[in-house]
Amino acid sequence: MDLRNRPRRLRGDGVRGLVSETSLAPSDLIAPVFVDATTDERVPIESMPGHERVPVDEAVARVEEVRETGVEAVMLFGIPTEKDAEGSRAWAGDGIVQEATRRVTAETDAYVVTDVCMCEYTEHGHCGLLAEGAREGEGLTVDNDATLPALERIAVSHARAGADMVAPSGMMDGMVAAIREALDEDGHDEVPIMSYAAKYESAFYGPFRDAADGAPSFGDRRHYQMDPANRREAMREVSLDVEQGADVLMVKPALPYLDVVADVRREFDHPVAAYNVSGEYAMLHAAAEKGWLDLEAVAHESLLSIKRAGADLILTYFAEDVARSLS
Ligand code: PBG
Numbered sequence: 016m017d018l019r020n021r022p023r024r025l026r027g028d029g030v031r032g033l034v035s036e037t038s039l040a041p042s043d044l045i046a047p048v049f050v051d052a053t054t055d056e057r058v059p060i061e062s063m064p065g066h067e068r069v070p071v072d073e074a075v076a077r078v079e080e081v082r083e084t085g086v087e088a089v090m091l092f093g094i095p096t097e098k099d100a101e102g103s104r105a106w107a108g109d110g111i112v113q114e115a116t117r118r119v120t121a122e123t124d125a126y127v128v129t130d131v132c133m134c135e136y137t138e139h140g141h142c143g144l145l146a147e148g149a150r151e152g153e154g155l156t157v158d159n160d161a162t163l164p165a166l167e168r169i170a171v172s173h174a175r176a177g178a179d180m181v182a183p184s185g186m187m188d189g190m191v192a193a194i195r196e197a198l199d200e201d202g203h204d205e206v207p208i209m210s211y212a213a214k215y216e217s218a219f220y221g222p223f224r225d226a227a228d229g230a231p232s233f234g235d236r237r238h239y240q241m242d243p244a245n246r247r248e249a250m251r252e253v254s255l256d257v258e259q260g261a262d263v264l265m266v267k268p269a270l271p272y273l274d275v276v277a278d279v280r281r282e283f284d285h286p287v288a289a290y291n292v293s294g295e296y297a298m299l300h301a302a303a304e305k306g307w308l309d310l311e312a313v314a315h316e317s318l319l320s321i322k323r324a325g326a327d328l329i330l331t332y333f334a335e336d337v338a339r340s341l342s
Pocket of ligand 1 (some may be wrong): 027130142184185219222224239291294
């Protein structure tokens with residue numbers, strides 16, 4: 016047999032590392048952290064094994080646990096004591112994320128990213144202010160333009176508290192431009208925006224909505240999050256965010272949308288982030304619990320695949336575990 020091309024030659028132990036195309040490091044990862052104003056104890060999140068909601072007094076300790084694994088960046092999500100129609104606790108100077116951000120940035124060297132959205136803060140659980148007739152099911156649920164000033168206030172309140180980066184996740188048209196302008200006017204032109212640029216209306220967010228108590232009380236998010244059927248539309252969403260000044264472009268979820276991650280990587284020079292969401296985490300845990308999958312191996316393979324598709328950084332609930340296994 017005259018086989019000149021034998022790819023197997025490069026798979027031996029000594030050489031495979033040399034020809035490896037993709038690598039994974041703790042410095043690629045951002046760990047989500049949930050800070051909960053309604054509790055003074057840590058509360059395990061049932062559908063996300065290993066994760067907890069922590070009271071603000073534990074925020075620094077929680078972030079230090081993350082940093083001990085080698086992961087330097089966290090994404091803070093807040094659960095407020097009170098919700099109202101306007102989501103006013105989302106921009107309160109003494110709100111849960113603002114308070115946690117102040118403490119974590121003062122007392123640790125972590126890089127703090129904050130989620131800029133309203134769904135945990137509105138009594139109806141939508142990511143913005145309701146449009147007229149929304150509850151009756153007439154027309155669109157969220158009033159896009161009326162929501163923008165609220166997002167500006169939230170982002171500015173996070174930056175004032177010391178946030179290193181803000182991440183608007185509400186999928187309002189024009190949100191990046193509005194937030195950029197508001198941040199600059201308030202003297203935060205150094206604070207980058209990581210936009211959830213292509214965020215899909217996904218059933219994989221289920222466990223997160225339990226964790227952050229942010230499920231919509233009626234209707235769904237189809238009017239503002241993207242249709243899972245659409246790939247070209249993601250390019251349009253992302254280019255609008257680029258025009259508006261986004262610094263990092265995120266695709267969310269990650270594994271079911273690797274085609275979109277690859278498209279964004281190819282079409283844009285900005286850093287690309289992917290959010291390996293709660294459902295992606297929960298399903299691997301559930302299978303591992305049954306003994307059907309090797310959790311450490313599938314977690315590593317998942318994150319490696321997300322990088323291979325083109326992501327530079329990954330938001331993932333596996334951050335600590337994978338970082339530990341890399342060291
Ligand atoms: C808030 C937000 C959500 C997630 C991150 N930010 C929920 C949603 O859009 O319903 C989901 C994250 C996850 O599932 O891990 N807008």
